[in-house]
Amino acid sequence: MTVSAWVFIAGSRWSEVHGTDANLAMAISRRVPVIWVEPPISAAERVRTRSSMRTRSHDLAPNITAIEITTPPYPSRPILRSVADRHFSAAIRAFAVRRNITVEATVVATPRADFPQLPGERVYLVTDDWLAGAELMGLSPQWVGRKLAGNLEGADITLAVSPVLRDRLVSIRSDAIVHVLPNGSNFDQFDFGTARPPDVPAANYAVLCGQLNERLDIGVLEATVDAGAHLVVIGPVTTRDAGSREAFEKLATHPNVRFTGEKSRAEMVPYLVHASVGITPYVVDSFNRASFPLKTLDYLVAGLPVVSTDLPASRWLEPDGVVNAATPAEFASRVVELSDRPNDATEDRRAKQKTLLAAHSWAARADQLLGLVRGSAGAGREAASRASTA
Missing domain, CATH: 3.40.50.2000 (Glycogen Phosphorylase B;)
Structure with a gap:
């Protein structure tokens, strides 16, 4: 049986502190299955840790499956980057074929990846000013700039988490249409009657x-x-x-x-x-x-x-x-x-x-993105358009 799913090419590992990519993927997974693609692991690292070179998969949560892809050794070296990128893309396609998955949308949420050759909508989710932060991430600003320009050209939908970031992306590609999709909150269940923690000051803090x-x-x-x-x-x-x-x-x-x-x-x-x-x-x-x-x-x-x-x-x-x-x-x-x-x-x-969650929960952000991807003229497109003019 064929299953429709979204592919999230992540900027961080699921086991790390959850950021924009993981929070949005979790919210989307409550509406459609998600394939979470972990940052690739070099074959050299697999050899060092004596682990399998195969593409591995495991369930992270209901409706979210992670895949871990091994790329050729030393993928950060310029001469091997294109080889590693092609291998990464091919591994995602092969996994989708093996699992009879029809890809509704692919979300790239990292400065390191290109869009793989998959059907469906291409969503470029830019979570930070990757160009300004390239050196902090140990990346070449020139390389990040080329990735940004290429993905802005290849995306069907481009999202930025803030108006300032939207403007930065438009400065890279003047004809890009960039929607603002701000971050959200997961705190939808609060027990305001909970006991005071023992390790906080007696005074207000x-x-x-x-x-x-x-x-x-x-x-x-x-x-x-x-x-x-x-x-x-x-x-x-x-x-x-x-x-x-x-x-x-x-x-x-x-x-x-x-x-x-x-x-x-x-x-x-x-x-x-x-x-x-x-x-x-x-x-x-x-x-x-x-x-x-x-x-x-x-x-x-x-x-x-x-x-x-x-x-x-x-x-x-x-x-x-x-x-x-x-x-x-x-x-x-x-x-x-x-x-x-x-x-x-x-x-x-x-x-x-209650008021804030209606506007700023991750569930609300997921609905906005689904509306954009599915061509909705309703809440998703209107909400993103409102934010885009902020």
Whole structure:
């Protein structure tokens, strides 16, 4: 029996912290089966770990199957890149044929891949300013630029997570039609009556969730706790920069700071419920200006006010309760001010959550994308068009 499915060519492994690609794939999978294509593994790595060279598959969740493809050795070397790309594309096609899968859409959500030769709609999901962040990812900016230009030409639908990123893509290919599909939130089930976690301060506190890396402005964090705010930090330290790692380790010793380490989404709920304010202290640079931080929506859906450094995506969310700060001192002042306020009543937070989820859940984003792919003139195209003019 033939099965219709979507193919997601991912920018990160499913086992890593879930970003835009994994969250959207999960939401799409509740509507149509998804084939999640993990970033390829070099044959040299397979030899080193004595693992099979075959394309392997396994179920990740209901309606999501992952495939792992082995590419020729040293695929990052220029002379072997085209060979590796062709092999990767052929392996995806072969898997679809073996499983009797009719591909409705292929989503490329990585700066490293081209569109494979598959039927169906080609969706280019640009989750960050990959050109600005190329060196941070260990990639050649020239190579990333060529990939972007080629995929913009080959895509039937191009999506960017923010208006700034949309404009960057149009500057690369002036005739590209780029829809804005912002990030969403998965926090659709909150128990606002949950007990206060034992490892948080007795005082009101701000919360910072997510990966701790070079994208965060450590100076803003230091100013915030030095101003008297209590801060609970939830997430793994993933920075590759020794200076940043040392700065986070120093921050962890501040008497107003609690580091919990990484938590599952379910484990994060009590920390968000009992917080007074969420913070998004990103460095304001080209890469972050084009981003749409996932954490900001998670805070809002938890019913929290948010203080953010001055990012375009945060300005877009100001009507929903985001306060933007231009300097570390202003950021710290606003966090202290909001921390001093009592939490909203539970019913008020539930009402706010319901309103925000209707507009900003990953389920809503999946419906918008399905509408675009299936040529809908309804909610999907209208919602993406509204965001495109933001």
